Amino acid sequence: MQSRKSSIGSLHERDARVIANIARLRFSPLCLVGGRGNHLIEEGGRSLLDLSASFGPAIAGYSHPAIIAAVTRACASMAGTGLLSHPNENAVALAEDLLRLTPGGGDRRVWFGHSGSDANDCALRVVQAATGRSRFISFIGSYHGNLSGSMSISGHPAMTHTLPRAGLVLLPYPDPYRCAFSADDVLRLLDFQFATSCPPHQVAAIFIEPLMADGGLIVPPPGFLLAIQQRCRRHGIQVIVDEVKVGLARSGAIHCFQHEGLEPDLIVFGKALGGGLPLSAVIGPKHIMDHAPAFALQTTAGNPIATAAGRAVLQIIADEGLVERANRVGGILAKGMRALGAKHSIVGEVRGRGLAVGVDLVTDRVTREAVPVMTTAKVIYRAYQLGAVFFYVGMRGNVLELTPPLTLSAAEAEEGIAIIDQSLADVSNGLVSDADVAPFMMW
Ligand SMILES: *Cc1c(COP(=O)(O)O)cnc(C)c1O
Numbered sequence: 001m002q003s004r005k006s007s008i009g010s011l012h013e014r015d016a017r018v019i020a021n022i023a024r025l026r027f028s029p030l031c032l033v034g035g036r037g038n039h040l041i042e043e044g045g046r047s048l049l050d051l052s053a054s055f056g057p058a059i060a061g062y063s064h065p066a067i068i069a070a071v072t073r074a075c076a077s078m079a080g081t082g083l084l085s086h087p088n089e090n091a092v093a094l095a096e097d098l099l100r101l102t103p104g105g106g107d108r109r110v111w112f113g114h115s116g117s118d119a120n121d122c123a124l125r126v127v128q129a130a131t132g133r134s135r136f137i138s139f140i141g142s143y144h145g146n147l148s149g150s151m152s153i154s155g156h157p158a159m160t161h162t163l164p165r166a167g168l169v170l171l172p173y174p175d176p177y178r179c180a181f182s183a184d185d186v187l188r189l190l191d192f193q194f195a196t197s198c199p200p201h202q203v204a205a206i207f208i209e210p211l212m213a214d215g216g217l218i219v220p221p222p223g224f225l226l227a228i229q230q231r232c233r234r235h236g237i238q239v240i241v242d243e244v245k246v247g248l249a250r251s252g253a254i255h256c257f258q259h260e261g262l263e264p265d266l267i268v269f270g271k272a273l274g275g276g277l278p279l280s281a282v283i284g285p286k287h288i289m290d291h292a293p294a295f296a297l298q299t300t301a302g303n304p305i306a307t308a309a310g311r312a313v314l315q316i317i318a319d320e321g322l323v324e325r326a327n328r329v330g331g332i333l334a335k336g337m338r339a340l341g342a343k344h345s346i347v348g349e350v351r352g353r354g355l356a357v358g359v360d361l362v363t364d365r366v367t368r369e370a371v372p373v374m375t376t377a378k379v380i381y382r383a384y385q386l387g388a389v390f391f392y393v394g395m396r397g398n399v400l401e402l403t404p405p406l407t408l409s410a411a412e413a414e415e416g417i418a419i420i421d422q423s424l425a426d427v428s429n430g431l432v433s434d435a436d437v438a439p440f441m442m443w
Contacts, residue, residue, distance in 0.1 A: 217358025
């Protein structure tokens, strides 16, 4: 594939010259000219194994024929530009699909947006308006988006440039590996908040990541989220589950919240739903989602192209058995990464569900002290040089995040493990310098 040189310099240089820093995370000099299957093609033509799905959306890899066909059909005869002005078949049918796919009693409605951020914004605003309550609960380390609403209830340390919304209660998310707070500690803290500074009748909703993704791929201790849900239910607090990162088959279940036995009032989808096109959804009870006309309008939301992609994604998940595949290939990936622990003492813990695998890097396995972010950045950078793409997450920037396309094959998983093995060895042997990664320590 040929990139059209509309300006002087490599894509990497041009990116630095014109794209706002506030809009990008860069973990390596990788610049793309294409993608096919589970591989990305960089400027110059080299093909790299994708172990990140570009932070999640590419669950069916790149250029999947069923998505190309669906989008091409929708594009060739545009039924308007979005749901705001007219109904269109793709959007209405996708809403019907999503209602069939998600548990929940009673009359429910679907809202479409373009991103996980706008969907969480919508959920926040509509729940506040419909319940007449204005306080929210979320977790330290959580990431719900980058718009004013979704950012205001996010507890990720990289988001502290913007103040949380007034009245927000941020709870620790119990991390079984670094047990600063146990599940019981957090439940006691919540009870104490309810009894003192945060009367529960003031709380509209709690935002829950059923597996904390950007906070460090943290799997909650069994029963913790269910206990949180029980406490919230008692007080009429809506349970909003953010499935944006780990939903739609990635966790080895169609919905990640199923692992926890949750029964959410509202469910938020994004990333994977569009298979790479901008698409998000909120599903919730009619009495909330129908709160008032013209309440959460976006002109091109529910457009026939993005929703065609959404329908194709759901079809691919079913046709290609991606739930089972996430379990099976995720098991291979996690097992291979755990085996690397025998050779590399930097591997503290490997955790996750399905094809959401986190590798917690430590300086010392006994104290479990996180490696400096520069070390994580070096592993990512070296893996890029060796031909694999993934990023890091975590409140300390020390967790390798492996969230590949769910179409990843067992052989590709093994290839990824071998590259990470080599990368860990090369970094510990000093092959990557501080200067190499200085521009790539992003958050
Ligand atoms: C990425 C993410 C979001 C935000 O989605 P965008 O599409 O980037 O706006 C929200 N919640 C979670 C859990 C995410 O991982």
